[in-house]
Amino acid sequence: MADIVLKDVSKAYGVVQVLDNVSMHIRSGEFIVFLGPSGCGKSTLLRMIAGLEAVNSGEIHIGDRRVDTLPPNRRGVAMVFQNYALYPHMTVRQNMSFGLENIGTDKAEIARRVDEAARMLEIGPMLDRRPAQLSGGQRQRVAIGRAIVREPDAFLLDEPLSNLDAGLRVRTRVELAQLHQRIGTTMIFVTHDQTEAMTLASRIVVMNNRKVEQIGTPMEIYSRPASRFVAAFVGSPAMNFIPVSAIRNTDSGLQVEAGGATITAAFASPAGNVEGLTLGIRPEALRVASDGALKGRIALLERLGDRTLVHVTLADGTLVIGEDVGKSTLEPGTEVALAIDGAGTHLFDAEGVAYHAD
Amino acid sequence: MSTEILSRSQAATVDRARRDRPLDFIGIALTAITLLVALASFFPIYWAIITSIKTDSEVISGGNSLWPNRFSFDSYVHIWTNTNIGIWYVNSFVTSLAITILVIVSSAGCAYALSQLDFPGRRVIYVLILACFMVPMQALIVNHFVLMAQFKLLNTWAGIILPQLIVPVTIIVYKQFFDSVPKEFREAAQMDSAGHFKILFRIYLPMNWGVTAALAIITFIGAWNAFLWPFLAATGEATMTVPVGITQVKDAYGIVYGKLMASAVVAGLPVAIIYLIFQRRVTQAIMLSAGVKG
Numbered sequence: 001m002a003d004i005v006l007k008d009v010s011k012a013y014g015v016v017q018v019l020d021n022v023s024m025h026i027r028s029g030e031f032i033v034f035l036g037p038s039g040c041g042k043s044t045l046l047r048m049i050a051g052l053e054a055v056n057s058g059e060i061h062i063g064d065r066r067v068d069t070l071p072p073n074r075r076g077v078a079m080v081f082q083n084y085a086l087y088p089h090m091t092v093r094q095n096m097s098f099g100l101e102n103i104g105t106d107k108a109e110i111a112r113r114v115d116e117a118a119r120m121l122e123i124g125p126m127l128d129r130r131p132a133q134l135s136g137g138q139r140q141r142v143a144i145g146r147a148i149v150r151e152p153d154a155f156l157l158d159e160p161l162s163n164l165d166a167g168l169r170v171r172t173r174v175e176l177a178q179l180h181q182r183i184g185t186t187m188i189f190v191t192h193d194q195t196e197a198m199t200l201a202s203r204i205v206v207m208n209n210r211k212v213e214q215i216g217t218p219m220e221i222y223s224r225p226a227s228r229f230v231a232a233f234v235g236s237p238a239m240n241f242i243p244v245s246a247i248r249n250t251d252s253g254l255q256v257e258a259g260g261a262t263i264t265a266a267f268a269s270p271a272g273n274v275e276g277l278t279l280g281i282r283p284e285a286l287r288v289a290s291d292g293a294l295k296g297r298i299a300l301l302e303r304l305g306d307r308t309l310v311h312v313t314l315a316d317g318t319l320v321i322g323e324d325v326g327k328s329t330l331e332p333g334t335e336v337a338l339a340i341d342g343a344g345t346h347l348f349d350a351e352g353v354a355y356h357a358d
Numbered sequence: 359m360s361t362e363i364l365s366r367s368q369a370a371t372v373d374r375a376r377r378d379r380p381l382d383f384i385g386i387a388l389t390a391i392t393l394l395v396a397l398a399s400f401f402p403i404y405w406a407i408i409t410s411i412k413t414d415s416e417v418i419s420g421g422n423s424l425w426p427n428r429f430s431f432d433s434y435v436h437i438w439t440n441t442n443i444g445i446w447y448v449n450s451f452v453t454s455l456a457i458t459i460l461v462i463v464s465s466a467g468c469a470y471a472l473s474q475l476d477f478p479g480r481r482v483i484y485v486l487i488l489a490c491f492m493v494p495m496q497a498l499i500v501n502h503f504v505l506m507a508q509f510k511l512l513n514t515w516a517g518i519i520l521p522q523l524i525v526p527v528t529i530i531v532y533k534q535f536f537d538s539v540p541k542e543f544r545e546a547a548q549m550d551s552a553g554h555f556k557i558l559f560r561i562y563l564p565m566n567w568g569v570t571a572a573l574a575i576i577t578f579i580g581a582w583n584a585f586l587w588p589f590l591a592a593t594g595e596a597t598m599t600v601p602v603g604i605t606q607v608k609d610a611y612g613i614v615y616g617k618l619m620a621s622a623v624v625a626g627l628p629v630a631i632i633y634l635i636f637q638r639r640v641t642q643a644i645m646l647s648a649g650v651k652g
Contacts, residue, residue, distance in 0.1 A: 050545075050549065052545050052548070071548070072545070072549045073548065073551035077549075078549065081542045081545070081546060082542075083540060083542055085540070085542035085543050085545070085546035087543065087546075087561055087564075087565070088565060089567070098550050098552070098560075099549070099550030099551055099552075102551040102556065103551045146546075150550075
């Protein structure tokens with residue numbers, strides 16, 4: 001196991017820049033998730049760590065070795081591909097042995113490692129089957145098994161759950177988390193699914209538009225998003241954004257007027273210019289209350305059982321989502337008031353930089 | 359019981375539907391035409407076989423009987439005992455097999471490089487290979503002959519084989535298939551410490567085993583049937599292939615139809631057997647060569 005360090009890594013295809021000066025330090029044993037929308041460069045970054053894409057500038061270190069000039073097989077990493085890339089004409093055992101045979105590993109040692117990985121992943125009875133004879137979940141385990149037998153310094157997983165159906169995806173996610181706890185090897189996991197990121201990651205790297213937006217633990221990312229992009233991308237339903245009409249410094253904190261309501265919270269004060277300023281409120285910080293400051297008309301109700309999501313159109317036309325109890329008696333088209341939990345609010349300036357209420 | 363009743367009623371419905379269906383005159387006409395064309399195509403083969411098992415006197419006595427008065431295998435015994443057909447067979451087999459193996463291996467390697475590797479001039483090379491289609495073998499035959507003569511390879515197996523290794527269609531068909539293999543397989547193999555040769559021979563070729571079999575069969579048949587180049591390159595009987603050798607039957611014995619037909623049947627027999635065994639693969643190969651994926 002080893003730390004992985006990226007220093008000012010950039011990548012361009014011709015004139016198209018896909019990664020721009022990305023730096024990070026992944027500690028040994030961490031479960032890191034690269035999260036971001038399609039085309040943000042997260043898979044490219046993973047492939048650059050794997051050695052499948054060349055680095056235009058910058059350095060990649062694994063442990064005490066600089067690896068960005070080494071071929072993939074000499075970097076000490078193993079990769080699980082989105083479509084698993086299991087060789088269809090080989091049995092599961094042959095798929096798992098192939099890499100070890102290529103580096104001249106002793107046959108007895110290959111058999112030991114394959115059997116051990118098969119036992120760990122519960123694929124022992126399938127060792128003589130071909131990939132076509134396996135279900136999606138089984139193939140996924142074989143792909144992980146193929147990576148495990150190489151005993152790498154880090155596992156690189158490129159959206160490995162995206163080909164599974166919803167139920168299997170949840171089960172496999174749990175198994176992956178348990179596997180990481182058992183073997184303790186560094187894992188880098190690429191996904192655009194925030195639920196996978198939040199549930200699996202030790203730390204999440206949120207990426208957007210060629211750059212890293214924020215690196216932090218799942219709760220840091222959720223509670224203290226570094227930018228409006230992160231705030232909007234992480235969380236379901238997404239954070240509400242209400243244009244700010246005025247701000248005022250008071251003794252008890254910054255007083256913010258937005259959507260016809262006034263809230264006071266201990267925001268770190270933005271430059272003072274109200275132009276382009278937005279108030280961000282998570283739906284759970286916006287609860288239905290008769291004395292609520294934010295007033296509007298109910299556009300839609302989503303009854304989720306344990307809670308009800310209330311879509312409300314404010315007087316200025318802004319649509320926000322708040323929450324009510326599961327057995328809500330509200331009806332669409334009626335007036336409603338929403339109380340704001342000041343501690344769960346954030347301010348974003350015109351550049352999208354966040355200021356948190358704490 | 360209910361299943362039986364149901365199946366009987368279903369059968370009755372199908373029978374009724376058949377009876378009620380109007381006669382498909384166009385279909386019947388097309389079937390009849392196809393049958394006639396098939397018979398016309400098969401007739402020369404039938405005629406060759408029948409002539410080869412007639413006696414010489416019956417063949418030259420005239421009368422176009424479709425069935426021999428007496429079966430005679432004298433023509434076969436004659437060409438087996440009085441010609442070098444055994445040697446021609448060996449020559450044909452060795453050269454055809456060598457051409458098949460070398461064409462498949464070199465085409466697969468070339469196609470893999472063009473499909474999977476990024477190197478300067480890749481497109482130019484591919485365009486040049488495509489351009490090879492525009493130059494028929496016959497146009498190069500003098501060059502080949504001079505070249506083989508300079509290398510002193512005339513009347514050798516190598517001399518017969520080398521010019522027949524230029525088969526651009528095989529490269530193009532392989533490239534099409536390799537292009538369609540997701541690149542993750544190559545990348546997974548690279549992560550598994552496999553070099554490009556290992557990736558080609560352990561991953562890509564086995565994954566495209568069907569197309570390899572089809573191309574190998576059609577290449578073998580083409581090489582076995584090749585006449586013009588082997589005819590020029592092999593002037594001595596010791597290196598002649600079967601199609602070239604059977605011309606000697608005519609030269610040595612004049613127009614003896616029975617023996618000529620017997621040698622033609624013997625020459626075509628391996629190809630016919632291969633075709634009968636691998637009929638589906640041959641059809642697939644012909645479709646692939648025409649640019650249609652089967």
